[in-house]
Amino acid sequence: MGLLDIVPAGVVTGKNLSKVFEYARENGFAIPAINCTSTSTVNAALEGARDIKSPIIIQFSQGGAAYFAGKGLDNKNQEASIIGAVAGAQYVRTVAKAYGIPVIIHSDHCAKKLLPWFDGMLAADEEYFKAHGEPLFSSHMLDLSEESKEENIEICLKYLRRMAAIDCHLEMEIGITGGEEDGVDNSEVDNAALYTQPEDIWEIYQRFSEVTDLFSIAAGFGNVHGVYAPGNVKLHPELLGKHQAYVVDQLKCENPKPVFFVFHGGSGSSEAEIAEAVKNGVVKMNVDTDTQWAYWAGLRDYYEAKKGYLQTQVGNPDGDNKPNKKHYDPRVFVRECEKTMIQRVKQACENLGNVNRL
C-alpha cells in the first residue's frame, strides 16, 4: 500500500498529515523539508519529489517569505514576511495537485521576536479554515528554544490550542540549533544547550498530548545550520533513540517510536547520520544550505559553459551578428539552477529513504 492509497495528491493537512508521518515512521523513511524562496525553488522541490515518486515538504523561513513577496517591500511588523508566506502557500496550493504527490506546506523557525509573523500566518489559516474546513498551511514551527523551557512550553501550548481547533500541526524546538539562524550567530553557544535531555522530551510530549497529537519536536542533537569543514559538527542522532525509549517507558506503549522528531540542519550530514536519525523516529529533515548551493552551481556551470554567448546582446563565437537572446533569457539560465537543485532534492529523498512511496 502506497501513500496515495492513504491520502490524496496535493496539499495535506490535519489528520492526513498525521497519516503521512505515521506512514513514514512505520516504513522507516523521512521526508525532506526544502527551504524555498521563490516559485522557481518551489517548482524545483516539487519536480524532484515528483520524479522520485514521493511526498515533499515546502517550507518558508521568515526571511525566505519576505523575499518571496519582494525585497522591495517594507517588512515592518513582519508585513512582508506574512504576505510572502501566505502568497507562497497559496502558490503551492495552486500547483501541488498537478505534480501528483502529497505536499506539506510549512513555515520554519519563528523566534519570540518574530511572533507577529506567526500571528499573521495563523490568522490566514483561520480564515482559510472558515472557507475550506482546513488551514492554509499544513504546519508551522515555533522556535522558542532561546527562552526558558517553561516559557517555551507555555507559549507553544497557547498556540497549540488555537492550531488544534483548525487541524494545523505545530513543530516546536527544544535545544538550540548551532550555526547561523535568522541572522543570529549561535556558533559559540554552550555545547550542552545543543543536546536535549529525555526528561524535557517527555514533559513536552505529555503536556502537548493533553491538547492534541498534531505536533512534532525538533530536539537538539548537535544540529547546526550551514555547511562547515569536516569535523566541526558532531551529530548524535542516537540520542533520539534514547528519547524514544524514555517516552515509551513512561507511556508503557507498544509503539517503539511515539515521538515525531524533526532534524534541523540537514545539509552537510553524512548518509550514516541521516540513516541513524530516521531509524530513531525522524520523519522530517530540513535542507536549505545544500539546495542553495546546488541552485547556484547550476548557474555557475551554465555561465562557464556559455560564457562566449553571455557578454553582449549581439555577437558570439558563432558570428559577430549572432543574437544571444536565447542564452540570457531567465527561463534558460534559471532553469539550469532548477535542474541542479532538482538533483539535490532527489539526493535528499534518497538519503532519507523517501523514494517510490506513492
Ligand SMILES: O=C(CO)COP(=O)(O)O
Ligand atoms: O534546518 C534548516 C532550516 O530550518 C536547514 O538547515 P541547513 O541549511 O543546514 O540545511
Ligand SMILES: O=C[C@H](O)COP(=O)(O)O
Ligand atoms: O533557519 C534556517 C534556515 O536555513 C533558514 O534560513 P534563512 O533565515 O537564511 O532563510
Ligand SMILES: [Zn+2]
Ligand atoms: Zn532554533
Ligand SMILES: [Zn+2]
Ligand atoms: Zn532549522
